[in-house]
Amino acid sequence: MPRSAWDFLNAEIVACRNCPRLVGYREAVAREKRRAYREWTYWGRPVPGFGDHDARIILVGLAPGAHGSNRTGRMFTGDASGEFLYSALYRAGLANQPTALHAYDGLRLRDVFITAICRCAPPDNKPTPQEQANCLPYLAREFELLKRARVVVALGRIGMDGYLRLLRGQGHLPQGVEFRHGAVYALGPGLPALICSYHPSKQNTQTGRLTAAMLDEVFRKARKELNRKDSKDTGGK
Ligand code: SF4
Numbered sequence: 001m002p003r004s005a006w007d008f009l010n011a012e013i014v015a016c017r018n019c020p021r022l023v024g025y026r027e028a029v030a031r032e033k034r035r036a037y038r039e040w041t042y043w044g045r046p047v048p049g050f051g052d053h054d055a056r057i058i059l060v061g062l063a064p065g066a067h068g069s070n071r072t073g074r075m076f077t078g079d080a081s082g083e084f085l086y087s088a089l090y091r092a093g094l095a096n097q098p099t100a101l102h103a104y105d106g107l108r109l110r111d112v113f114i115t116a117i118c119r120c121a122p123p124d125n126k127p128t129p130q131e132q133a134n135c136l137p138y139l140a141r142e143f144e145l146l147k148r149a150r151v152v153v154a155l156g157r158i159g160m161d162g163y164l165r166l167l168r169g170q171g172h173l174p175q176g177v178e179f180r181h182g183a184v185y186a187l188g189p190g191l192p193a194l195i196c197s198y199h200p201s202k203q204n205t206q207t208g209r210l211t212a213a214m215l216d217e218v219f220r221k222a223r224k225e226l227n228r229k230d231s232k233d234t235g236g237k
Helices: 005-014 020-032 080-091 129-145 157-169 212-233
Strands: 057-061 112-116 151-155 193-197
Touching: 005 129, 057 157, 057 212, 080 212, 112 129, 129 157, 151 157, 151 212, 157 193, 193 212
Parallel strands: 057 112, 057 151, 151 193
Antiparallel strands: none
16 A cells, blocks of 8 residues: 555654654563563554545644553553543544553544654653744644645643744644633634643642543533534535
């Protein structure tokens, strides 16, 4: 089978070593492992985007979890954040199963693609501004390939800031956007709508800052935006 533009992009991402601190960390975590996963061969490399290449809803997260995606090699797979997120996608009819255990568990997303600002697990989940900037071109190239994108759901403030930085780099000037959970912004003609959500990290879900009902509401809003855009495209007929 001929290799697609996605294959080329993902191969480039997976081979990337542009951030020395993150390369050192992701590989050290993969060598040392967590006791519960000592039988695993950790992925220990950058994690490419995952999901439906024809998706209209694009989720932009922060970065792989050290013992989640950095272990399994698939976005939001193998940790508590992913459990919370994929069960919400399943309830919303956007995933075929509520769980994400490993890269070959049969999970399929419908109309959703998941990506992140940084592809390598950062210490304390905090990539530096330079590391975020290093990784941004990969996000730009994914969006070039995601031709049907209509709604971007930013999972957390860093996701939102990174996506806005990407738009500014492309000459767009989104105005008046502030991070507020549940806020919906029309960013301009031809651009996907932006919806902000708290990140489904353990710190947010275990403290009740982000509940399942709140995340369900985010995906209801995403669907509403799709319907609104569809009806606009057909002149409301
Ligand atoms: S974070 Fe991005 S730019 Fe940095 S090493 Fe990983 S893949 Fe490369």
